Each structure stands twice: as structure tokens, then as C-alpha cells.
Amino acid sequence: MAAVYRVEGLTKTYGSGAGIVHALRGVDLTIEEGTMAVLLGSSGSGKSTLLNILGGLDTATAGQVLFYDLDLTACNEDQLTEYRRQSVGFVFQFYNLIASLTARENVALITEIAENPLDPAEALRLVGLEARLDHFPSQLSGGEQQRVAIARAIAKQPRVLLCDEPTGALDSATGTRVLAAIEEVNKALGTTSLVITHNAVIADMADEVILFGDGQIAGRRRNKARKPVTELRW
Amino acid sequence: MIAPHSMLTRKLFRDLWRLRAQSFAIALVIAAGVGMAVMSFGMIRSLEATREAYYDRYRFADIFAPLKRAPESVMAEVRAIDGISVAESRVSAGAILDIPGIVEPVAARVLALPPEGQPSLNRLVLRSGRLPEPGRPDEAVASEAFAVAARLALGDTFTTLLYGKQVELRLVGTVLSPEYVYAVPPGQLFPDNRRFGILWMNREPLAAMLDLTDAFDEAMVRLEPGTSEAEVIRRLDLLLEPYGGGGAYGRDEQISNRFVTNEISQLRTTVEILPPIFLGVAAFLLNIVLARLVDTEREVIGLMKAFGYRRRDVMRHYAGLALLLSTGGMVLGAVLGTWLGRELSTLYQRFFTFPFLEFRAGVDVYLVSAGVTLAAVLAGSALAVRRAARLAPAEAMRPPLPPDFSGRLVAVASRLGPDEPTRMILRGLLRRPLRSCLTVAGLALALGLYIASASATDNVERMIDLIFGKSQRADIIVSFAEARDEGALYSLSRLPGVIRVEPFRATAARLIAAQHEEREGLSSADAGANLRRLIDINGALVEPPPAGAILSRRLAEQLEVGPGDIVRAEVTEGDRPVLDIPVMGVIESPIGSSATIDRAVLNRLLIEGRSISGAYLLVDDNQLPALYAALKGTPFVANVTSFAATVQSLRDTIAQNMGIVTMFNTGFACLIVVGVVYNSARISLAERARDLASLRVLGFRRAETAFVLLGELAILVLASLPLGILFGIGLSRYITQRYSTAGDGHADLYTIPFGMNASTMADGVLIVGAAAAITALVIRTRVDRLDLIRALKTRE
Structure with a gap:
């Protein structure tokens, strides 16, 4: 199976001199195609920094990140924009929907600029929102908003789906529905998915669990079998 | 009101520092308003005081x-x-x-x-x-x-x-x-x-x-x-x-004295029009800036209230910010107004020869200007301050709901926008219709202000064209000391360089109708004349009727007569005949008030032969020196007016003065445009930062992202253009009308026609467009520098 990401010696520091902060301290990592991976760690462990660099939102201080053959660490800002545009789907803790666009339009926002998109309605159906197409974010619950965000992320049929604490702002029942949507997408479209969380329970839904601590990978494990999201409780 | 050492005061000054660019833009607009008020009121005061003392x-x-x-x-x-x-x-x-x-x-x-x-x-x-x-x-x-x-x-x-x-x-x-x-x-x-x-x-x-x-x-x-x-x-x-x-x-x-009075009246018109525009715009800008501040500080306000700060403390805090923010503008305006006033009094010295003319505004002018500004500032900030005061602590500490875009007006936009970014723009505009309208109004005011001010030159050019191009086309007017026989024309025609001679007859008279009485001349017109023709304000030729007189509108109004009425003319020259003259027509005439009668008819009325009071000459420019020399030695000539020189000196004078005024007003219009566009864009950017960052994260390019913000501005600017042009035309018309009828009802010196050029409007559009574009470019660099990660980590 081909590697989607190959990360070598990835380092990220903020500040300088005595005030220097090491967010990442030489991370090595490979993620294979179609994997559902969960990055587990406490807050401040560096997992979001890694995700941001993988997603082309941030740049590394040292080390290399290859996305297939594309060296992300060598890309300038415009090249990173193109990379995000073509290949990456994002889901964030606070949804980041455009308040002035309906659910369908939020998705269409992406399908308009994607090369091989799903139909927006189809993407929303995948996350169980076929009945809420023409609602504005202000008319949707938090869970529904997050599912729109997932539909928006997968509608371009990205090669990777990066989710940063997608359930962080949601209660357990709603969070489960959101994770189910991510699981469904991973299964149905085969999209490589990385989910960041500090919630250990969520790790059970993954093929692979990467434990993060103090800017380094503290451990990795493969689940023998992925636990269906519907069985997760926290 | 502001305790110097309290933490709130510190916050106040830090907020002010954080908002410094927007505050500065608002302060400039306030300064323009205060400056205009101080200059105009001060100049009126100085002119009146100087005149009184001098007299x-x-x-x-x-x-x-x-x-x-x-x-x-x-x-x-x-x-x-x-x-x-x-x-x-x-x-x-x-x-x-x-x-x-x-x-x-x-x-x-x-x-x-x-x-x-x-x-x-x-x-x-x-x-x-x-x-x-x-x-x-x-x-x-x-x-x-x-x-x-x-x-x-x-x-x-x-x-x-x-x-x-x-x-x-x-x-x-x-x-x-x-x-x-x-x-x-x-x-x-x-x-x-x-x-x-x-x-x-x-x-x-x-x-x-x-x-x-x-x-x-x-x-x-x-x-x-x-x-x-x-x-x-x-x-x-x-x-x-x-x-x-x-x-x-x-x-x-x-x-x-009439000209001095007229000038004072024109200054009053300036005070009536300009400062209110500036203060209105400043109030609007304050409103949007403070409203945004209150929005972003919901949690802070909640916290303040939770800690026990009272409603009035919160109100005081935000009102204090507005006042502090305007203080700079007021001080700047007072300095600017005093400087402009001094410049203006120097300019006046060129036309009005007072032995002394010192610009002295007086403390009350500064105080009144400051008071009016404070009122405008408080009015502008009232809504935002009230909203801050009303926020319940618990509500204030909860994040606000996502803005609601489900309104009907907003839904209309879904049918209009061809794509999602365009829809974002349209819905953003329609969700806050009042703010959008006020922004458009602010920009339209700026454009109108420029157009109205710059068109003053067009109007005067039009007047010069009407008077010297269409009506008074002689090179030289020669007046005699006393009326002479038409035979004098022959002597004139034989002078060197004279190409054409046309006679005129004019006499002083008192015109009486019922209880009204005006001292006014009766002047002649000849049908088919070339060098002096009777025209109306639109430049249309009016032929003298075979009997009776044509009156200017103003004279007719003063006498309260119309066509068909009889005016009694008591001639104050010669045999002083008293004539009953029927009014045959009333025209809007560009200069002065007049009663015009066919020359032969006037001669008959005056019971005289073919007497003339002078003549209009068309001359060969090359022979002017010889002609002037001859005229200087012609005994029956009492007065010689040369129009070639007059028109030139008139044009120079106007170009010089209008140039200065137009320059000031162009600057003021740019101030408003920059103030409005910059503040609107900054607020819009602040409100949309998350959306814009999200777009960037989702793979939208920088230009595509900037389109959402700048597209909104572009629509506002475009919408303001036709309105601004209309407003400019209206304002120009109003000002010409006020200037022509200003004062005590005796300002019958001239009627300024309305003659706006298309190029003036185009200049205005270009200036507003350029000011908006430059401001937009500044804002665009901020869109390019959006912090993507931070925008995603913060809650709405």
C-alpha cells in the first residue's frame, strides 16, 4: 500500500533564545492510503501543530514532509494553497462554516473549485443531512453544523481528511453521530483520515492510533479490529 | 468622567491605541467638519466685525x-x-x-x-x-x-x-x-x-x-x-x-456693501451645508466602529458586569471612548479651521479692501463647534453604547449565535448570486441593510460634495459663456456722457480698427408697480443685433417685442408683476418723463435685474429722436492700441469698457480662487471616502476574518478570498456613484440657487446658471474610485496576511 504521508525529523519551534518553545521535536511518521488514524494526546502535546503542517496550514522549522511525491516543506504559500485546494479536506473543532451560506451552499463553495467533486446534496446525504440542505448555520444544531463541515470537507473527494478535535465542542451523543459520518466517509470513499483528539475512547474507531506527548510520538498501536462508532461511549 | 488611574481608563486608552487607524480616519472627518465650521463662522464673524468697525x-x-x-x-x-x-x-x-x-x-x-x-x-x-x-x-x-x-x-x-x-x-x-x-x-x-x-x-x-x-x-x-x-x-x-x-x-x-453682504450670505450657505455632512459621516463611522467593538467585547462587558460594574460604568466607558476619539478630531479641526480662516482672510484681502481684516473666530465659535460635534459624536455612538449597557452578564458571556442569514431579504440574494462567494457578498450586504445604506450614503455624500464644489467652476464658466459668448459679444462698450444723436455712430465707425458698431440707449428710472418701487435702468435691445443680444439663462435668444418691456424674473418678482401688467417708469434723466410700460414677457436673465425695450420703442417713449447712450464695438485686435489712443482723445466718450481684458481677468480670478476652494473640497471628499471605505472594510474584515481564513484553509487562493471582502466594497462604491452624482447635481443646483438669491432679498447681482460638465462628474467618480481603490489595496494586504490557524482556533 502506498504511503500518503512520509514525515522525517519534523521539528517546529516558536520564538527564540530563552523563550523558545518546541512544538514538535523530530517526528518520524508514515501514514498509508485508506488508513483511519487517530492522533491521541493531551492538549499542548503538539498534535495540532503536526496536523496543521500536514494540512499545509503551517510550515516546519526542520525536517521533511512528503505527500506522495510532493515535498510540502519545500512548497511556497501559493503551492500550499493549491495542495489544500486539490487534496485536503479539513474539519475543525468550531466547524468554521460560512454563516451567510446555507448547508448546501457551504458544500457548493468547495465543489465549485474542486476538480472531481461530489454533488453537494450527495455529500450532505452521506452525513445524514439530506433534510437540512437549505438551512443556514444559525438554524442548525452544533452537531449538524459539524456534519455540514464534514460534508464540505469530503465533497471535493480529497485524498486526505484531516479532523482537528471534531467532537471537541459537542456532547457525547452528538459527537458520536459526527464520528459516524467520518467513519462512513472513510469506508464509502476510502479517504485516508486523520482524527486528532484528546479523548481516548475515540481511538477505538481507528485502524492505527498514534500517541502524542511533548512534541514527540510516544507510541503507536494498530487496533486489531475497528470498533464501530455506534459502540463508542464517553 | 474618566478616572485617570482606573483599569477601565487603561483599557480605554489601549482600545484607542488598538483602533488607532480607524480612530484617525474618524478624527480626520471630524476635523474637516469642525474646520469648516470654525473657518466659516469665524470668517462671518470677522467680516461682520471688521465691516462694522470700519464703517x-x-x-x-x-x-x-x-x-x-x-x-x-x-x-x-x-x-x-x-x-x-x-x-x-x-x-x-x-x-x-x-x-x-x-x-x-x-x-x-x-x-x-x-x-x-x-x-x-x-x-x-x-x-x-x-x-x-x-x-x-x-x-x-x-x-x-x-x-x-x-x-x-x-x-x-x-x-x-x-x-x-x-x-x-x-x-x-x-x-x-x-x-x-x-x-x-x-x-x-x-x-x-x-x-x-x-x-x-x-x-x-x-x-x-x-x-x-x-x-x-x-x-x-x-x-x-x-x-x-x-x-x-x-x-x-x-x-x-x-x-x-x-x-x-x-x-x-x-x-x-451689497457684495460684502452677499459674500457673508454665501459663507452662511457653506456653514449650512458642509459641516453637517462631515459630522453626519463621522457619527455614522463612530456608530459602526463602536458597534463592532461592543460585539467583540461581549465577554468583557459580561465580565465587567459580573464583577459588579454598573450599567452606567459600562456606558461611560464606551461613550468615553467615542468622546476621546473625537477630541483629537476637534482639536485638529480647530487648528485647521483657524489656519483656513487666516488663509481665507488673506484671499479676501485681494477682493475686499479693508484697512484691516484679521481672522478672529472668538471662543464661542470654538465652543459651539465643539458642542455640535460632541452632540453628533454622542448621537453616533448612542446605539452601540446602549447595546453595551443592555447586555445581560450571562448573555454577554455566552458566545453569540452565528449571525442569522435566514431573513427574507437575504434569501433574495440566493437567487441573484451566480456562485457562493458572490452570495456571501450579497448576503453580507443585505443582512445589515442599514449599515450598507449608510456606507453608500457616506460615499455618495463625498462624491456629491466633490462634484458640487468642482462644478462651481463649470457654473461660472457657463455664466461667462452666457454673458460674453451669447449675450455680450462686443469687444468694447463705449458710453457717452449724455445721450447723443445716432450720428455719433458714424464718428465711432471711422475710428481705427472698428469693424462693426451697434448703438444702445439706456436711461435711469424708477420703476413702480403698486406699492413696489425699484431703481433700475431701462435699456434697449435691437432685433437682429449681433453684439448685444437679450438672452435667458438657458442661452435662448429673446427678441425685443414691438411694444412694451421684457423684465428679468427678479425685477418682475420685486415689482410683483407679470406679463400683461403695467409698470410705471419715472425716468430720472432729461425731461424726466413718466411712462406706463406694459410687461410683455419675463425671462430668467443671468446678470442683474433689468427692463429691456426695443430701441426704437424706447426712443419713442422718451419722446426723442434716434438718440443713443453709447455703442457696442467689434474691433480688429491688431489695431487696438490705435483705437484706444483715439478713444482716449474722443471728448464725448465718458467710459470705455474692454471685454477681452475683462473676460481674461475674470477667468484668472475665478481659476485662482475656485482652484483653492476645489482643492480643499477635493481633499475633504477624499477624507470622507478614505474614512468610510477604510472603516467599512476594517469592520467587514473583522467580522469576516474567520470566514476568509476558512476560505483560505479550504484552498481558496488569496485573490479569490480578497474578492469576497473587496467585492462587497466594490458594490458599495458602485452603488454610491449614481447617488453621489445625483446628490452632487442637487447640491450644486441648491448652492447656485442659494448664492443667487442669498442675503436680504436684494442679492440681485447675478444669477449663477447651472452648467455642470460631464467631465466634472467623471473626475469625481475617478477621485472617489481612486481613493476607494487605494484604501482597498491597504486592506487587501491584511487579507493576505490573515492568521489561518488562529482564526480556526477561535470560537465565533
């Missing part, structure tokens, strides 16, 4: 009573009229001067000085040299502006053609007179100091030349306080009627 100190007459000829003994009867404190007689005449270095004949008004030197009324301010010595027939003093413009030095002599007699006069001094603060040649609007001057010489020699020894042709009086001017005028008219008088008038009709 008082130099004893400007209250009433002028011109007449033909009266023996000096009549003055005793004048002095006997109740309510007159001082009365003085004098003699005066028009003259033509041959000034070395000036080819064209120079027109002059020559006034007599009494034997004791200084007259008791309309005393002179000696600026250099001395007054003529008693008994010297050849000495004269001249108005200072004329001496400077004509490059006359003390001791210079020049030939004066006075009542058909040539005399050599020597300049012994220069003076100013309260009677000639604004020295405008007869029948014209702007001073022409090089070609029109005022001279004073000893009475005895002047009277001898005018055949007025022991007689006078004008009486002037000053009234005792509390005296009815109208009553004194009535009695003077009765008394002087047998001597060719009967047309006494007060200061309100004295030409120089």
Missing part, C-alpha cells in the same frame, strides 16, 4: 442720494430733516484715464474732497502719501488697489478725460474708502483693479469742470440711532426731486 470709524454714510444738480443751499434743508446727524454733499463723475503702460483706456470714478481735506462722511484711510493740498487742482489720491494694479507711483502724472475736458492729474497719495471695499466697475461682478479705479481730488476744480460750482450732485447722510431709514429716504426724495434726485438709497443697495 463706524470712517463714518460710512447710511443713505446716498444722487441727483442731477442742486445748489449747495439745499443742503441746509437736507440737514433739517429729522433724524439726520450728519449730511454732506459732493460732486462726482466718471472719467477715462490714460495711464502710461496700459494700452486700453482706464475707467475711473472721480470724487470730490471738501476744502478741509477729509470728508465728514466716507472718510478715507490714507495708506501712503498725503491728501491733495487745498487749492491744488492737479493733485489726486487713488484707491490703493488701483494704484498697485496700474503700477502708479506717488508723483506719477496721468491724463484724465473728464466730462470732455482733458486734465493732467498727479498722484499724491493712496487711500482706502469704506464706500469701495469692493470696487467693481459699473455693470460688472468682479473687481478689475487695473482697468477701474477711484480717484479723489479737490472739489473746486472738479466742480468747475462738471459745471457744478456751488452745487452738488450727490448728498450723503448719516442717521441718528433709532431713525427710520425709509422715512428719511422718502423725505430726501421729496426734497431732491426738483433737482433730478428722487432715487435715494440705503446701504442695502450700495453696491460695495
Whole structure:
């Protein structure tokens, strides 16, 4: 199976001199195609920094990140924009929907600029929102908003789906529905998915669990079998 | 109100620092408003105070009573009229001067000085040299502006053609007179100091030349306080009627004073229009900036209240911010206004010759301007401050719901937008319709302000074109001292360089209809004439009717007559006939008020042969020097007006002054545009930062992302353009109307036509567009520098 990401010696520091902060301290990592991976760690462990660099939102201080053959660490800002545009789907803790666009339009926002998109309605159906197409974010619950965000992320049929604490702002029942949507997408479209969380329970839904601590990978494990999201409780 | 050491005060100053760019933009707009108010009010104050002091100190007459000829003994009867404190007689005449270095004949008004030197009324301010010595027939003093413009030095002599007699006069001094603060040649609007001057010489020699020894042709009086001017005028008219008088008038009709009054009225118009625009815009900007601040500080407000800060503390805090923010603008405005006022008073000194004109606004002008500004600032911030005060602590600490876009108005936009970013723009605009409208209104005001201001030049150009291009097309007007037989035309036509000669007849008269009475001339027009034609304000030719008179609208209004009515004309010249003249038509005429009659008809009415008062000449430019030389030596010519020179000097004067005013107003309009666009864009950016960052994260390119923000601005600017043009046209029309009818109802000096050029509108659009584009570029760099990660980590 081909590697989607190959990360070598990835380092990220903020500040300088005595005030220097090491967010990442030489991370090595490979993620294979179609994997559902969960990055587990406490807050401040560096997992979001890694995700941001993988997603082309941030740049590394040292080390290399290859996305297939594309060296992300060598890309300038415009090249990173193109990379995000073509290949990456994002889901964030606070949804980041455009308040002035309906659910369908939020998705269409992406399908308009994607090369091989799903139909927006189809993407929303995948996350169980076929009945809420023409609602504005202000008319949707938090869970529904997050599912729109997932539909928006997968509608371009990205090669990777990066989710940063997608359930962080949601209660357990709603969070489960959101994770189910991510699981469904991973299964149905085969999209490589990385989910960041500090919630250990969520790790059970993954093929692979990467434990993060103090800017380094503290451990990795493969689940023998992925636990269906519907069985997760926290 | 603001405790210096409290934490809230610290917050206040830090907020102010954080908002410094927006605060600065608002402060500039406030400064423009305050500056205009201080300048205009201060200038009105200074002009009025200066005029009053000048008139008082130099004893400007209250009433002028011109007449033909009266023996000096009549003055005793004048002095006997109740309510007159001082009365003085004098003699005066028009003259033509041959000034070395000036080819064209120079027109002059020559006034007599009494034997004791200084007259008791309309005393002179000696600026250099001395007054003529008693008994010297050849000495004269001249108005200072004329001496400077004509490059006359003390001791210079020049030939004066006075009542058909040539005399050599020597300049012994220069003076100013309260009677000639604004020295405008007869029948014209702007001073022409090089070609029109005022001279004073000893009475005895002047009277001898005018055949007025022991007689006078004008009486002037000053009234005792509390005296009815109208009553004194009535009695003077009765008394002087047998001597060719009967047309006494007060200061309100004295030409120089009228121009000063007119100028003050125009300044008042400026104060009425401009400062309110600026303060209105400033209030709007404050409103949007504070509203946004309150939005972003919901949690802070909740926290303050949770800690026990009272409602009024919160209100005080945000109102304090607004006030602090405007203080800079007010101080800047006061400084700017004072500076502009000083510049303006320097400019005025070129037209209005006061012995002193110092710009003194007075503390109350500053206080009132500050008070009005504070009111505008508080009004502008009231909504936001109230919202801050009303936020319940718990509600304030919860994040606000995502803005609601489900309204019906907003839904309309979904059908309009071709793609999602366009829909974002349209919905953003429609969700806050009031703010969008106010932004458009602010920009439209700026554009309108520029257009109205710049079009003043167009209007005056149009007036020049109407008067000198369509109506008054002669190169030279020659007036005779007294009406002559038409045969004089032959002499004129034989002068060197004269291509065409057309005669005119004009006579002074009192026009009476019911209780209304106006001193106005009757002038002639010839059907088919080429050099002088009767036209209306639209430039349409009006042929003189075969009977009766055409009146200007203003004269008709003053007399309250219309076509078909009869006006009684008491001619104040010659045999002084009294004529009943039917009004055949009323036209809007560009200059002055007038009654025009076909020349042959006028001759018949005056029971005279084919008499003429002068002629219009079309001449060959190459032979002008020879023609001028010949005219200077033609005895029956009392006055020569050369229009080639007049139009040029008029254009120069206007270009110079309008240039300065337009420059100021262009700057002010740009200030508003930058203030409005910058603040709107900053607020929009703040509100949309998350959306824009999300777009960038989702793979939208920088230009695509900036499109959402700048597209919104572009729509607002585009929407403002037609409105701004309409507003500019309206404002220009209003100002021309106000300027033409300003003052005391006697501002019948001229009617400014409305003549806006398309290029002026285009310039306005370009200037507003450029100011908006530059501001947008500045904002765009901020869109490019959005912090993507932070935007995603923060809650809405």
C-alpha cells in the first residue's frame, strides 16, 4: 500500500533564545492510503501543530514532509494553497462554516473549485443531512453544523481528511453521530483520515492510533479490529 | 468622567491605541467638519466685525442720494430733516484715464474732497502719501488697489478725460474708502483693479469742470440711532426731486456693501451645508466602529458586569471612548479651521479692501463647534453604547449565535448570486441593510460634495459663456456722457480698427408697480443685433417685442408683476418723463435685474429722436492700441469698457480662487471616502476574518478570498456613484440657487446658471474610485496576511 504521508525529523519551534518553545521535536511518521488514524494526546502535546503542517496550514522549522511525491516543506504559500485546494479536506473543532451560506451552499463553495467533486446534496446525504440542505448555520444544531463541515470537507473527494478535535465542542451523543459520518466517509470513499483528539475512547474507531506527548510520538498501536462508532461511549 | 488611574481608563486608552487607524480616519472627518465650521463662522464673524468697525470709524454714510444738480443751499434743508446727524454733499463723475503702460483706456470714478481735506462722511484711510493740498487742482489720491494694479507711483502724472475736458492729474497719495471695499466697475461682478479705479481730488476744480460750482450732485447722510431709514429716504426724495434726485438709497443697495453682504450670505450657505455632512459621516463611522467593538467585547462587558460594574460604568466607558476619539478630531479641526480662516482672510484681502481684516473666530465659535460635534459624536455612538449597557452578564458571556442569514431579504440574494462567494457578498450586504445604506450614503455624500464644489467652476464658466459668448459679444462698450444723436455712430465707425458698431440707449428710472418701487435702468435691445443680444439663462435668444418691456424674473418678482401688467417708469434723466410700460414677457436673465425695450420703442417713449447712450464695438485686435489712443482723445466718450481684458481677468480670478476652494473640497471628499471605505472594510474584515481564513484553509487562493471582502466594497462604491452624482447635481443646483438669491432679498447681482460638465462628474467618480481603490489595496494586504490557524482556533 502506498504511503500518503512520509514525515522525517519534523521539528517546529516558536520564538527564540530563552523563550523558545518546541512544538514538535523530530517526528518520524508514515501514514498509508485508506488508513483511519487517530492522533491521541493531551492538549499542548503538539498534535495540532503536526496536523496543521500536514494540512499545509503551517510550515516546519526542520525536517521533511512528503505527500506522495510532493515535498510540502519545500512548497511556497501559493503551492500550499493549491495542495489544500486539490487534496485536503479539513474539519475543525468550531466547524468554521460560512454563516451567510446555507448547508448546501457551504458544500457548493468547495465543489465549485474542486476538480472531481461530489454533488453537494450527495455529500450532505452521506452525513445524514439530506433534510437540512437549505438551512443556514444559525438554524442548525452544533452537531449538524459539524456534519455540514464534514460534508464540505469530503465533497471535493480529497485524498486526505484531516479532523482537528471534531467532537471537541459537542456532547457525547452528538459527537458520536459526527464520528459516524467520518467513519462512513472513510469506508464509502476510502479517504485516508486523520482524527486528532484528546479523548481516548475515540481511538477505538481507528485502524492505527498514534500517541502524542511533548512534541514527540510516544507510541503507536494498530487496533486489531475497528470498533464501530455506534459502540463508542464517553 | 474618566478616572485617570482606573483599569477601565487603561483599557480605554489601549482600545484607542488598538483602533488607532480607524480612530484617525474618524478624527480626520471630524476635523474637516469642525474646520469648516470654525473657518466659516469665524470668517462671518470677522467680516461682520471688521465691516462694522470700519464703517463706524470712517463714518460710512447710511443713505446716498444722487441727483442731477442742486445748489449747495439745499443742503441746509437736507440737514433739517429729522433724524439726520450728519449730511454732506459732493460732486462726482466718471472719467477715462490714460495711464502710461496700459494700452486700453482706464475707467475711473472721480470724487470730490471738501476744502478741509477729509470728508465728514466716507472718510478715507490714507495708506501712503498725503491728501491733495487745498487749492491744488492737479493733485489726486487713488484707491490703493488701483494704484498697485496700474503700477502708479506717488508723483506719477496721468491724463484724465473728464466730462470732455482733458486734465493732467498727479498722484499724491493712496487711500482706502469704506464706500469701495469692493470696487467693481459699473455693470460688472468682479473687481478689475487695473482697468477701474477711484480717484479723489479737490472739489473746486472738479466742480468747475462738471459745471457744478456751488452745487452738488450727490448728498450723503448719516442717521441718528433709532431713525427710520425709509422715512428719511422718502423725505430726501421729496426734497431732491426738483433737482433730478428722487432715487435715494440705503446701504442695502450700495453696491460695495451689497457684495460684502452677499459674500457673508454665501459663507452662511457653506456653514449650512458642509459641516453637517462631515459630522453626519463621522457619527455614522463612530456608530459602526463602536458597534463592532461592543460585539467583540461581549465577554468583557459580561465580565465587567459580573464583577459588579454598573450599567452606567459600562456606558461611560464606551461613550468615553467615542468622546476621546473625537477630541483629537476637534482639536485638529480647530487648528485647521483657524489656519483656513487666516488663509481665507488673506484671499479676501485681494477682493475686499479693508484697512484691516484679521481672522478672529472668538471662543464661542470654538465652543459651539465643539458642542455640535460632541452632540453628533454622542448621537453616533448612542446605539452601540446602549447595546453595551443592555447586555445581560450571562448573555454577554455566552458566545453569540452565528449571525442569522435566514431573513427574507437575504434569501433574495440566493437567487441573484451566480456562485457562493458572490452570495456571501450579497448576503453580507443585505443582512445589515442599514449599515450598507449608510456606507453608500457616506460615499455618495463625498462624491456629491466633490462634484458640487468642482462644478462651481463649470457654473461660472457657463455664466461667462452666457454673458460674453451669447449675450455680450462686443469687444468694447463705449458710453457717452449724455445721450447723443445716432450720428455719433458714424464718428465711432471711422475710428481705427472698428469693424462693426451697434448703438444702445439706456436711461435711469424708477420703476413702480403698486406699492413696489425699484431703481433700475431701462435699456434697449435691437432685433437682429449681433453684439448685444437679450438672452435667458438657458442661452435662448429673446427678441425685443414691438411694444412694451421684457423684465428679468427678479425685477418682475420685486415689482410683483407679470406679463400683461403695467409698470410705471419715472425716468430720472432729461425731461424726466413718466411712462406706463406694459410687461410683455419675463425671462430668467443671468446678470442683474433689468427692463429691456426695443430701441426704437424706447426712443419713442422718451419722446426723442434716434438718440443713443453709447455703442457696442467689434474691433480688429491688431489695431487696438490705435483705437484706444483715439478713444482716449474722443471728448464725448465718458467710459470705455474692454471685454477681452475683462473676460481674461475674470477667468484668472475665478481659476485662482475656485482652484483653492476645489482643492480643499477635493481633499475633504477624499477624507470622507478614505474614512468610510477604510472603516467599512476594517469592520467587514473583522467580522469576516474567520470566514476568509476558512476560505483560505479550504484552498481558496488569496485573490479569490480578497474578492469576497473587496467585492462587497466594490458594490458599495458602485452603488454610491449614481447617488453621489445625483446628490452632487442637487447640491450644486441648491448652492447656485442659494448664492443667487442669498442675503436680504436684494442679492440681485447675478444669477449663477447651472452648467455642470460631464467631465466634472467623471473626475469625481475617478477621485472617489481612486481613493476607494487605494484604501482597498491597504486592506487587501491584511487579507493576505490573515492568521489561518488562529482564526480556526477561535470560537465565533
